[in-house]
Amino acid sequence: MEFWRALPACEARMPHSPLETSPVAVLRPVSIQDYEWIRGLLREGARDGAFDPELAHDTAQSAQFFRSLARALVSGRFSRDGGQDADEGDGIHGYVFESGDASAQPLAFAILKELPGDLCELWLAAVAPDARRHGVGTAMLRAILATPAGRRMYVARINNASVHADAMALMLNSVGFACARTGGEVDWYVHENAPPSLMAFIRAAPADLAGRLR
Numbered sequence: 001m002e003f004w005r006a007l008p009a010c011e012a013r014m015p016h017s018p019l020e021t022s023p024v025a026v027l028r029p030v031s032i033q034d035y036e037w038i039r040g041l042l043r044e045g046a047r048d049g050a051f052d053p054e055l056a057h058d059t060a061q062s063a064q065f066f067r068s069l070a071r072a073l074v075s076g077r078f079s080r081d082g083g084q085d086a087d088e089g090d091g092i093h094g095y096v097f098e099s100g101d102a103s104a105q106p107l108a109f110a111i112l113k114e115l116p117g118d119l120c121e122l123w124l125a126a127v128a129p130d131a132r133r134h135g136v137g138t139a140m141l142r143a144i145l146a147t148p149a150g151r152r153m154y155v156a157r158i159n160n161a162s163v164h165a166d167a168m169a170l171m172l173n174s175v176g177f178a179c180a181r182t183g184g185e186v187d188w189y190v191h192e193n194a195p196p197s198l199m200a201f202i203r204a205a206p207a208d209l210a211g212r213l214r
Contacts, residue, residue, distance in 0.1 A: 008024065026100050027147070029096075030073055030095055030111065035070050042126065042130075043056050049158070049159055065080065072089070076091060076093075078092050084087055094109065094110070095112075097140035097143065106130060107127065107140070111124040112144070117195075118152060119194075119209055120150075122155070137168075149190040154191040156177060157189070160183060163195075178190065180202050
């Protein structure tokens, strides 16, 4: 398993930070062992408006999503309709940011989704409640941007009704993203190194009422 060394903890920690006792924080690939922890963060975020509200409830749709996510953590491909073929769905790259001490405490995660044109979108991301407001999210994004997939991560979306929308916007701004388009429910952010054609597409493409591009 490949690991990436991230920022020294002193650059990401603040008083009472969970990184205080860690000499470094480590970015590692996600695995199926992280599934229950990630599922819990996604359900909490859905209740706060950060993700699809459907994910906060025990419905057929949310069950299908989480089954597909569990498969994706193994196969590296996400198929929303539940397809089990290894070649079906969108390619994903998942990361967990954890403390660098013996506890290896998970602090945050992010999942990137492959887009046409050899691009990636920051698709899902969350910071554990006790690790928030300590620079953990920003440190994780900087570490991801240094990975092969992260160097192609040019797009991110924020549900603007989320209680965490402002914090997420600040994190994205701090690592080179800027808001390129605002929708009724979704704001689109594009990285400063993105191809100009991507910026032009996002600004000009038709959108539905939620601000999702069609």
